[in-house]
Amino acid sequence: MNKTAKKLLVAGALVIALLQATSAFAAPGYYIGGKKYLSTDLAKSPALKAQFDLAVQQHGYNNLLLDLDDRGTVNYGAYMAANPGPLNMQKFKTFAASSPATPPPNAVIVHPDLTETPDPETVVLDTAPIDTAITGANAAKAGVVISVDGQELESNVKWVTQAASDALDQAIAAAAAVKTSAKTQQEITNAASTLNGKIAEYVAAKKDGMKVNTEAIDSAITAANQAKKDVKISTDGSDVADQFKWVTQEASDALDQAIAEAEAVKTSAKTQQEITNAASALNGKIAEYVAAKKDGMKVDTEAIDSAITAANQAKKDVKISMDGSDVLTQYKWVTQEASDALDQAIATATAAKTSAKRQQEVTIAVTALNEAIATYENAKQDGTL
Secondary structure, three states: OOHHHHHHHHHHHHHHHHHHHHHHHOOOEEEEOOEEEEHHHHHHOHHHHHHHHHHHHHHOHHHOEEEOHHHOEEEHHHHHHHOOOOOOHHHHHHHHHHOOOOOOOOOEEEOOOOOEEEOOOOOOOOOHHHHHHHHHHHHHHOOOEEOOOOOOOEOOOEEEOHHHHHHHHHHHHHHHHHHHHOOOHHHHHHHHHHHHHHHHHHHHHOEEOOEOOOHHHHHHHHHHHHHHOOOEEOOOOOOOEOOOEEEOHHHHHHHHHHHHHHHHHHHHOOOHHHHHHHHHHHHHHHHHHHHHOEEOOEOOOHHHHHHHHHHHHHHOOEEEOOOOOOOOOOOEEEOHHHHHHHHHHHHHHHHHHHHOOOHHHHHHHHHHHHHHHHHHHHHOEEOOO
16 A cells, blocks of 8 residues: 555544544534535435545644534634543533634535535625615715795706605615625625616706806897897998997897797796797897997087187287388287198198098197197287287
C-alpha cells in the first residue's frame, strides 16, 4: 500500500470517528470547502461520504464547520484546539455559544447523487435591484407637489394626488422591508419589479400645474405701450413736427387691437401655451408698429419769425451814413454795407421758412440770422452832427 492510500485510509478513519463523535451533538450537517454535507445524507451514501472524506483531507479540520441548526455553527478545529481531548458536550455547547463561526456565503448542498443545490441558509442576496428601484422612486418624487387638481400650481410644476403619492410611498416601504426579510434572490427580484411598476404608475400620474404665469403678456403689453409713447397719428406726416414719429391710424389701431387681445388672454388662458402664443402675437404686432414709424415732415419756423422780428427791431431808427457826420447825435448809424448784410440775412431766413424740410435747416437759418444781427449791432455808431 502506497503512502497516498494510507493517508486516505487514515483520513477516512478520522472522518468516521468525527461523525460518530459529533453525532451526540445532533449536527444536521458539515461545511467544508464551501460545500455543505447533511448528516442524514452522509449516513446513507458511501459516494457522498467519500467526497466528504476527500474534502476534509484537502481543507483540514481547521476549515470544518459543524452546523448545529438553531444552536449556531462551530469551527471544529478551533474547538479541538481550545479543548484538547475527548469531545465534551457541555464544553462544546459553551464553545458554540461563545465562539460562533460564520458559514461560508453562498454554499451549496451536496446531495447523495453528488448533485449540488444552493444552501438557502447561506445565500447572500444581492439587494442592489431594490436599492436601484428605491433610488428611482425617490428621483421620480423629486420636486413633485401634492394637489387635488393642480389649479393652484404654475404649469412648470408637476403634481400628483395624495393617493398616488401614498401608493408610491407604500411601495418604497414594502421594497425596503423585503431587503431585510428576503430569503431568496427571487424575492428581491419580485420586490424590485413591483416597485418599478409603481414608479411607472406614479410617473404616468404626474401632471403639469394648471395656474398660468402671465408675466410674458405683461412684458409684451409694457413694450407695446412704450413703443406708442409720443408717436403721433397722421395721414402723411406733414402735420407732425420732425422731432416726432408718426404712424397711420390703421397701424395704431392694429397695435391697440393686439394689446386688447393679449389682455383678454390674461384672464381666459387655461394653459401656459396660450400665454406664450398671445405674448408672441403681440410682440409680432409691436415689431410691425415700430417698422411703420416715420419721422414727422412739419418744421416749426417760429424761431425764424422771432429772429426776423429781432433783426427788424435792431434796424429801427438806424441811419445809413458814410461816416456819421450827417447823422444827429441822438441816432445810431451803420454803413450801407452793414445794412445790406443784415437785409440779406433776413431774406435768407425768410426763404428758409418755406424751403426747410427739416428742423435742422430752420435752426441753421436762425443761427445765421442771429449772427448777422450781432454783427449789425456791433457796427452801430452814434451820429456826430
